[in-house]
Amino acid sequence: MTEVSIEGWLLNIDKEKTKSLFMTHLQEDDQVTYQNFVMANEVLNEELLHFSNILGLNLQQPTLLNGFPVDGQQIMYSGHYTVYGEILEGEMDAWDVIIGEHCFSLVAEESVLELTEPHFQIGFEVVLQWLLPQSLELMKK
Numbered sequence: 001m002t003e004v005s006i007e008g009w010l011l012n013i014d015k016e017k018t019k020s021l022f023m024t025h026l027q028e029d030d031q032v033t034y035q036n037f038v039m040a041n042e043v044l045n046e047e048l049l050h051f052s053n054i055l056g057l058n059l060q061q062p063t064l065l066n067g068f069p070v071d072g073q074q075i076m077y078s079g080h081y082t083v084y085g086e087i088l089e090g091e092m093d094a095w096d097v098i099i100g101e102h103c104f105s106l107v108a109e110e111s112v113l114e115l116t117e118p119h120f121q122i123g124f125e126v127v128l129q130w131l132l133p134q135s136l137e138l139m140k141k
Contacts, residue, residue: 013085
């Protein structure tokens, strides 16, 4: 376990075990939304890469992912990543880590994974461009 400090968070994490979590739970019939999420997240800025590397996260593999069309050709993604370890300090649901367009928060949600070891979730929200050839209008229906 390693102590990690990010903004107002103090976390005790197992980075290697966190890296092993690659299960994304999607809304029913939402594979196209996930494909767009992966494509839109292919190029990450240096600060976002640093954040994900410190925590052992693959930002293209959230534990839970939801997508909702918003203005124009954009989609609002929300969900969370699961991290092995524990929160030592940090306010829940504060959206206190903002990197570029991504907002992150420590969240208290029931895990969709059946893990027996200590773990917690980092929630996220981001609005990304719709890049797939399928019409976003079809996704709104």
